Amino acid sequence: MLEGKVIVVTGGAAGIGRGICEALTANGARVAVVQRSVEAAERAAAPHRGARGFCADISDHAQVERMIEAVVNSFGQVDGLVNNASVTGPNALSPFPSMTPEQVHRIVDSNLKGTIWCSQAVARHLIGRSAPGAIVHISSVAAFAAQELASVYCATKAAQVSLAQSMALELAPYNIRVNAVAPGDICTETSAEIAEEVRNRGAQGKYLRVTPLGRRGLPSEIGDAVVFLLSEKASFITGTTLTVDGGLLAS
Secondary structure (H helix, E strand, C coil): CCCCCEEEEECCCCHHHHHHHHHHHHCCCEEEEEECCHHHHHHHHCCCCCCEEEECCCCCHHHHHHHHHHHHHHHCCCCEEEECCCCCHHHHCCCHHHCCHHHHHHHHHHHHHHHHHHHHHHHHHHCCCCCCEEEEEECCHHHCCCCCCCHHHHHHHHHHHHHHHHHHHHHHHHCEEEEEEEECCECCCCCCCHHHHHHHCCCCCCCCCCCCCCCCECHHHHHHHHHHHHCHHHCCCCCCEEEECCCHHHC
16 A cells, blocks of 8 residues: 555554554555664664664754755655654653653653654645645554543643644644554553553552454554555544544544
């Protein structure tokens, strides 16, 4: 569905990001895997035909600009972006009253500002060309339902949903679609023991939901949703959020 398209995936070396990269390459895309460590990015890209590794701390505007320029110079074009990199899991947990400025800055700088910097850089390359473009933010069900000890994380994920709507409105005249995906309970390296971690940090269990489908989701299932939203099969879909949660928000 994405034959020959060049898609940038931030945080593409592990977890949901790796599932997204695998789905994209399986559907013919050429993928720019972005990590803070170029070694990690190149290792993740190596097994996939047409994938290459790139280095950037997405919270750093200058690094993002250089990274996107490097992707364009390497591939000759950029057709889409997946804003997947985020501070999540145990690193995003803290009781709200005692969160330090450093913790707040770290989460907001990566999850929200990083999404903005990457989207701006890619949008400028997409504007003015005849071919359509697409951007997908990887948000979370946390955008719609509070999670104990994750107040700032939830706020940034809600901001990504709102940002997708506003970007979709502004970029529609340039034939650029912008959507979000809100994963539910997905089994990754970061989240494998998240329930126990939350309890160990003193969560009171005031917010509990179950997944009606009776299992945790897979990174590949988020990848399939992203492929759809980036493809022409979603050509009349923009400004929306696709919830991939096994029914969690319905419980």
